[in-house]
Amino acid sequence: MLELDRVTAGYERRAPVLRAVTLTLAPGEGVGLAGPSGCGKSTLARVAALLHQPSAGRVVVDGEHVRGWRHRAPRALRTAFGVVFQQPRLAADPRLRLSDLIAEPLRAGGLDPAARVRELADAVGLGADLLGRRPHEVSDGQLQRACVARALALRPRWLVCDEMTAMLDASTTAALVGVVQEYRAVSGAGLLAVGHDRVLLDRWCDRVVEWTPAGLKPMDEPAGP
Structure with missing residues (x-):
């Protein structure tokens, strides 16, 4: 299980980009993360991949509470992720x-x-x-x-793809999504896919959550009043 529990994160002295965000991925599950540019999707992906240390909250990988980030993370945790x-x-x-x-x-x-x-x-x-x-x-x-x-x-046991296909043509997009899906089918790896293309995320992932002012919500649920 990959668990991000009430994660707050930002950069230097700027206001936090993320505030108390919670997201959970089960082993083998594909989760799409959608939302407007600048909302913090990429920051959340970097936190999930142990590349950016949050200022609050916790990240748990396969039952292990993460206490080191980037090169300070244990090798077994670092190599659990492909980004x-x-x-x-x-x-x-x-x-x-x-x-x-x-x-x-x-x-x-x-x-x-x-x-x-x-x-x-x-x-x-x-x-x-x-x-x-x-x-x-x-x-x-x-x-x-x-x-x-x-x-x-x-x-890796977990894949984090941050707008992986944003700069690619349709045929290359299809080919690389196919590579990732084949790897997941063989390995049972979980996937966090960040993107803007809802159609692609729907086809690629088991479920899709959307960034809203009220937090992360499944895309088939209303964002609220």
């Missing part, structure tokens, strides 16, 4: 070839990346000719394919 961001060019080291980008988490864990990189490249539709290129030599869609492969490299 895909909206803008692949900001999430990828421009100096790395795509094969090295995919291999990053494997090498960090002292694992031999060769076979796993080939397996992941095939899964996301990256040919051998593309693996030798650097980010500036490929399209946004090709780079996002590599970022999805990187997120799956350590076989």
